[in-house]
Amino acid sequence: MDPKRPGTSFSNGAVMAGLRVSNLSYNFGAKPALQDISFDVDRGQFCALLGPNGAGKSTLFNLLTRLFTSPTGRIEIDGQDLAKNPRAALARLGIVFQQTTLDLDLTVRQNLRYFAALHGLSGRAADLRIDAALERLDMKPRAAEKARTLNGGHKRRAEIARALIHKPLVLLLDEPTAGLDAAARQAITGHVHDLSAEGTTVLWATHLTDEVRPDDRLIILHQSRILADGLAADISGDQPLADRFLSLTAPA
Amino acid sequence: MSPYLTSLRAISQREALRFVHQRERFVAALVRPLVWLLVFAAGFRAALGLSIIPPYQTYITYETYIVPGLCGMILLFNGMQSSLSLVYDREMGSMKLLLTSPLPRWWLLLCKLLGATAISILQVYAFLLIAALFDIRMPSLGYVTVLPALIVAGLMLGALGLLLSSLIKQLENFAGVMNFVIFPMFFLSSALYPLWKMAESSQLLHDVCAVNPFTHGVELIRFALYGQFNPSALLWTLVATAVFTAAALWGYDPARGAIQRRGS
Numbered sequence: 012m013d014p015k016r017p018g019t020s021f022s023n024g025a026v027m028a029g030l031r032v033s034n035l036s037y038n039f040g041a042k043p044a045l046q047d048i049s050f051d052v053d054r055g056q057f058c059a060l061l062g063p064n065g066a067g068k069s070t071l072f073n074l075l076t077r078l079f080t081s082p083t084g085r086i087e088i089d090g091q092d093l094a095k096n097p098r099a100a101l102a103r104l105g106i107v108f109q110q111t112t113l114d115l116d117l118t119v120r121q122n123l124r125y126f127a128a129l130h131g132l133s134g135r136a137a138d139l140r141i142d143a144a145l146e147r148l149d150m151k152p153r154a155a156e157k158a159r160t161l162n163g164g165h166k167r168r169a170e171i172a173r174a175l176i177h178k179p180l181v182l183l184l185d186e187p188t189a190g191l192d193a194a195a196r197q198a199i200t201g202h203v204h205d206l207s208a209e210g211t212t213v214l215w216a217t218h219l220t221d222e223v224r225p226d227d228r229l230i231i232l233h234q235s236r237i238l239a240d241g242l243a244a245d246i247s248g249d250q251p252l253a254d255r256f257l258s259l260t261a262p263a
Numbered sequence: 264m265s266p267y268l269t270s271l272r273a274i275s276q277r278e279a280l281r282f283v284h285q286r287e288r289f290v291a292a293l294v295r296p297l298v299w300l301l302v303f304a305a306g307f308r309a310a311l312g313l314s315i316i317p318p319y320q321t322y323i324t325y326e327t328y329i330v331p332g333l334c335g336m337i338l339l340f341n342g343m344q345s346s347l348s349l350v351y352d353r354e355m356g357s358m359k360l361l362l363t364s365p366l367p368r369w370w371l372l373l374c375k376l377l378g379a380t381a382i383s384i385l386q387v388y389a390f391l392l393i394a395a396l397f398d399i400r401m402p403s404l405g406y407v408t409v410l411p412a413l414i415v416a417g418l419m420l421g422a423l424g425l426l427l428s429s430l431i432k433q434l435e436n437f438a439g440v441m442n443f444v445i446f447p448m449f450f451l452s453s454a455l456y457p458l459w460k461m462a463e464s465s466q467l468l469h470d471v472c473a474v475n476p477f478t479h480g481v482e483l484i485r486f487a488l489y490g491q492f493n494p495s496a497l498l499w500t501l502v503a504t505a506v507f508t509a510a511a512l513w514g515y516d517p518a519r520g521a522i523q524r525r526g527s
Contacts, residue, residue, distance in 0.1 A: 076359070076363045082518070097365075098365045098367065106359075106363055110356035111356065112356040112359060125277055126360065128270050129274075130364060131266025133273075
């Protein structure tokens with residue numbers, strides 16, 4: 012594997028999956044939260060995970076980030092098995108959680124430094140990466156501001172910048188635009204599409220169809236199962252995605 | 264610097280910053296034992312007669328007797344406070360940030376424990392300093408020899424806090440911990456009265472006190488304050504630390520899904 016540009020490396024002539032989930036199930040007590048989920052996201056692909064609230068998106072994210080583990084199924088993060096090699100797999104993973112996880116009493120830079128240290132980065136090496144990540148999200152001018160004073164859109168951008176510090180190959184975002192206004196949503200959706208164009212594998216969970224572009228990969232999750240998986244344009248067919256999504260997930 | 268030390272420094276710094284940001288917490292942590300020392304102990308001095316028991320070589324005032332117990336109280340309250348902040352972190356989501364770091368989970372939790380213990384110990388010293396200003400003094404060397412005892416006892420109570428945080432599902436349940444952990448642990452111990460006094464009133468209560476790990480933490484501190492080593496107290500405290508830590512790590516095992524049982 013070419014360490015500098017892993018997004019374009021090949022193994023046995025085939026594109027290696029950036030994210031691979033096989034036969035993953037999870038139950039909360041007797042209630043199934045995920046049933047036999049399998050999908051691959053190619054390296055550098057932007058994959059939207061669309062599902063109504065309660066479809067199992069958050070459970071899937073918690074399993075993908077190893078906040079908890081399932082006895083069944085398998086998760087590979089850029090070729091690293093999350094159960095067998097959790098540390099190597101997590102090192103390749105960038106995560107933006109649904110809730111804001113910034114420490115509001117600290118500045119943006121302090122927050123990012125804390126995160127860098129959790130990934131073993133400190134000193135000048137960390138500062139260079141923090142600057143680059145903030146630059147990438149147009150957040151450099153806000154570095155010295157307390158997280159508490161940022162608006163919702165800027166908080167999110169700070170969190171995405173934070174998730175990029177350790178140069179992850181795979182980026183997971185759990186409803187990253189929740190609670191944001193239209194302009195901030197568009198800016199963030201744009202930023203993350205750019206990241207995938209540069210080679211980062213992206214899994215973007217949402218329940219908003221307007222965040223999905225026609226040439227995005229799309230997985231529709233409904234009632235703990237995968238309902239559709241393919242190119243967004245193919246899934247929506249000749250109707251707008253919003254209508255198609257509603258008819259697919261409508262109560263039978 | 265190794266990733267382990269980098270993360271340890273960052274996590275401890277964050278604990279320290281959080282402590283500095285909550286000034287009321289620091290004041291409360293100091294005022295609480297001082298009230299006990301200067302009000303409660305003064306009132307009880309006349310009521311309680313203390314005989315000469317090790318490590319004391321002479322008659323002591325009640326104020327002198329309860330200083331080690333109040334050091335233990337600071338460590339106990341801090342252990343519970345860090346437990347509370349862990350539950351809070353979990354509800355606010357910042358716990359997720361910690362637990363998705365590629366460093367091993369046991370190490371990350373240990374960093375939390377070490378950071379919190381260091382802060383408790385600073386508070387104990389602040390308390391001992393103020394007590395000395397009120398003329399309640401220990402032998403000078405005792406202030407040095409007590410440090411290892413404070414570390415061991417602090418780790419034990421911090422580990423207990425860590426364990427409780429893995430068991431408590433929601434922040435609202437925390438009041439129960441106060442009633443069912445802190446108060447029994449504190450009152451059923453040698454912090455306020457020597458165990459032989461307790462035996463005079465009830466053998467059963469004495470036995471409960473004798474197995475309470477907090478008693479042994481307090482006795483470890485008491486002996487260390489007089490430059491003496493209490494091996495059985497150390498052994499008890501270490502065993503309790505090991506048990507609490509192991510149980511806490513089990514509680515945080517991802518296969519148990521303790522992080523978000525309510526999941527959606």
